[in-house]
Amino acid sequence: MNKKTVKDFFDNLAKDWDTFVKPDSAVIEKILDYADIRNGCSVLDVACGTGILFPYYLKRNPLSVTAVDLSEKMCAAAQKKCTDKRIHIICADILDTKTAFDKAERCLVFNAFPHFGNAKNAVQALCRRLVPGGILTVAHSESRESINKRHKERAFSVSEPLPPAADLADIFSKHTEIIHAFEDESLYIVSGRI
Template structure:
């Protein structure tokens, strides 16, 4: 995998067509929001939010704030056009440089393989969440399907191999109480709660 600039350029080039080429099962998105146990008036962080694939289901939970962060300013531009709402805040930046804290929930949906430094990502998520807050790394497909889609040389430049949920969870278990692992051909989830300090 190359540096973050290549990741940004890759998604910038595809932002305008992304919603036409990338589809998500609404029932699975609902299931992910249910697993996260989102309650009304919470503050939700969507990391690598893209054009807002999770936004509809998250907004139906009536959050106080929904904050989306994505490396691609063009993805964020599309998301801004789709969700011009007062409780939706969008930032085009590297999540590792993001400074807001106090979130109840942090999602990383359909994006985890595009982070090369997962240890730094885990620490940043910990910083962003309040005590008792939950993170959710999730895909609405199985890892073999995801890895197969990332086989072309072009995509390999912006992706890493997705290990089993148990393997990937080792990083998260250093900082979180990981209590949900799902690794099926249809759904992939690692989730846990912030309970202690670094």
């Protein structure tokens, strides 16, 4: 998958993103519970977009949140929402091994994993961003079927199909101890501890 195409796609959507993406607070809180985001932990928010998760993280009093996105315009929109010094926004390709980041205790990819291309490479690269005992979570706030249908219609050039949770858990299991792996009509979660 071409990174520039993905970047340009999301740069073009950034201005209006918050008008058509409405978070479901109850589902997000559930996801953060599954990801074990809690008081005093360091969080890596991968593909942070416009910072939708920032207020939810802050309610849990993290030590720090490093929010990373490939899209400069998504990062700029997120920066406008960022008033807390614990949140640091970086415009970068998280999968680029040459890009240095402090390792985190929790890494969450929320509603973005299909845009990473090769799932095996993505999981391996994300695990390298965690401290020993850290938890990687890939989560979506809707069903896999719904995500794949929408991407096939509107974002086929910048996404890969989201695999069944069990298949992604198999990839995770090469690098982590699986904690959660399930999907239903409103949630998709795979998480593992390194």
